[in-house]
Amino acid sequence: MKSSDLTSREREVLGIVIQSYVVSANPVSSRFIARNYNLGLSDATIRNVMADLEDAGYISQPHTSAGRVPTDKGYRYYVDLIMSVQRxxxxxxHRIDSNFRLFAVDRRDSSEVLLAAAKVMGSISRQLSVVLSPRLSLAVFERLDMVLLSSSRIMVVLSIQSMFVKTIVMELDVEVSRQQIEQVVEILNERLSGLRLDEIRNSISRRLADCDTAEGLLGLVVRSADILFDESPVFDRLYISGTEYIVSQPEFDQPEKVRDLICMIEDKSRMARLVEYDEFSVPAGPVERDVSITIGKEHPASTAEDFTLVTTPYYVGSTMGRLAVLGPKRMDYARVVRVVNYMADCLSTTLSDVN
Incomplete structure (x- = not known):
């Protein structure tokens, strides 16, 4: 969309309609703009400008109101060509840093750090916040440990780049001694440490070709590689906070709206796909880095048509996770972008520095 699509006067009025609606949650009338903004325009002129914006699909009129509210198209134009994001x-x-320190007491625990980030974003933005941990396939394997739980069960603990840990309990069909466990752990760490998980899955048999993997514990590890060195379930990668803030918004004053929102939040697989899915998300024009803002019907999922999703990646070594703020389309876009940007930097730094 080009800035020439609207005149400077239309852009100014559209910006005022959106900013006023974000603050008040009430439709904005030409009389309100004339009385509260010194545009040098009469009420009638502003009304004509708003009529043109409505004809072009940037604002619409609720049935029972004389005022106007932004449409998805209006929000998109605002985000791309009007909004100014300050540093x-x-x-x-200070608010973000102090809250992050408060929630993330043990910064050696990646789960605690990711949940803390979600809590901070939720409390600061007053919206729903979502943090998705990185996909482990591209993460670097650091070491493996085994804990004998019983004569027939063993717990495998995988330490992955920057604090991420994966644990799996395996059933044994043979008895093993602690000495055998120590030998297998030593071989696996010597041969596999420093490789990505997807590399291990695809090459573990070749890397252990000179070892006896026909049977025993080492053979069980090789046969179970697709499980041991695979992704964690998506619902284990998702951290959500801020439900209490978003349900207090005027958009959710009807019980069915709250029910639909809760159903969407509880479907963690769908929520994760929503955050990861960025084929149709549109980078905001003046926004720093690679923040994406997806508005209303731009979402591939119809359940998200009443929402805006602001997402950005964070980085841990060679892996990437995502964090997001989900809220009504009537949100303070510039502020949410600032919070998401800064929180991504905090998360990248915290997870990358602690090893």
């Missing part, structure tokens, strides 16, 4: 100020930085 995060020191006060907001």
């Amino acid at each position: 995060i100020d020191d006060e907001e930085k």
